[in-house]
Amino acid sequence: MRTHKNRFTVLGLLALGALVGLMAYTQQAKPLDPFEEAMRQRQMYLETFGILPGELFAEEGKELFFRKGPSGKTLEECDFGKGKGVLEGVYAILPKYFLDSRRVEDLESRVYTCMQTVQGFKPAEIERDEVKAITTYIASFSSKAKIQVAPKHPAELAMYNLGRELWYTRAGARDMSCAVCHDQYAGQRVRLSPVRSPKQGLGNEWPAYRFEEDKLYTMEDRINFCYESIAIPKPEFYSDVHIALTLYMLAEAAKAGHSFEELPFFTR
């Protein structure tokens, strides 16, 4: 696939730039402000390549979106929350309850569902990277949109309550829960990384390209990253764990009136 190949050559070059940037980042006597550093890197990528890495993923996602599955259908036949074929603003209202799957789904699990039920792929045929790219493409239609996640359906309310419970669950060999870091100590730093609470908009910048890792992260990837960093094995993708936590975080961010960043975002 052409875009696929382009993406990797460009990213290979970018990785070099990122590495140099990262060394400057950690060798400074005074730590750089991480937001300023991300903006500086973003500018550098734009000037050097004229395109941001996240946009390459979105491009690839677009191609996959219009690819026919074994059933002969493309993802245009999938309802992502506002009816078949509508992409504008759907990411801003997810996770929500879907009648056809009788399940509350976030965008990633919705893509995974429709690739099976609409397009006829078998689960084993669905690559994680493809779901990530398609998610990035669809989320780009909610760039800077106001977050409108508000649980109403009984299944959504139940999912929100489960998310809140997971949020406060302390477990593992680090005794951690999402809440201790992201509520009690929001505004403080772990090492050099500033931590936000849902009320401060936590979760509003995914999917994003993380230059420090040279990888695209979706919300599910980001949740897994935090679980791993607190010594809890990461939950499997498209599970209710991700959906419940995402619903909880984004509903809280919505109550506080937050909007998404430019999507896909560019971050550290």
Place this chain on the structure above:
Amino acid sequence: MKRLAVMVAGLVLLGLGLSQVSPFRARLEAVLHQGGHEFAQVMLSQDKGQALCSQYRDKLPADLIPGFLAEQKALIKYPQSGKLLGDWKNGEKVFTDPKRGNCYACHAGVASEVAHGTMGPPLTDYGQRGTLEAVVRYTYEKIYNAWAYVPCSLMYRGGVHGLFTPEETADLVAFLLDPNSPINRR
């Protein structure tokens, strides 16, 4: 034979009684299992302290606190030598190691290290408290099991979870208290 059957029935009933979970709890457990075997296993094997902190959202009711502190204190193990003040040089290694102490994630330490977190109070110049027995003991127990002093603290129970040994805990104490440690010199 009959007696055995009655006993078995009794055990089954007892088991049912004990394992009777609320519908919410049952649903939560199903969600955890969806996350996969390893994830569920860790999330479902909370110890009593973790379960209480989760249940009360990290704010224990006053009447539970004395019992909680006593139970946490009972989890503390001490070095065989009885020495709670070890070797600060090794202490610095444990303090810095992300897999063992990982203390810089949350605390400032040696003044020249700028890549430190701010969630815990700065430990720079901690040695100003002196090395009286009470200070040494408090520091040892705090590091080994932070919850023996502050229930449900963000600071995790590194000693209890075996991230460092009692001897390494004594080395960490020395890193904080020894007047020659770089934490106390500028």
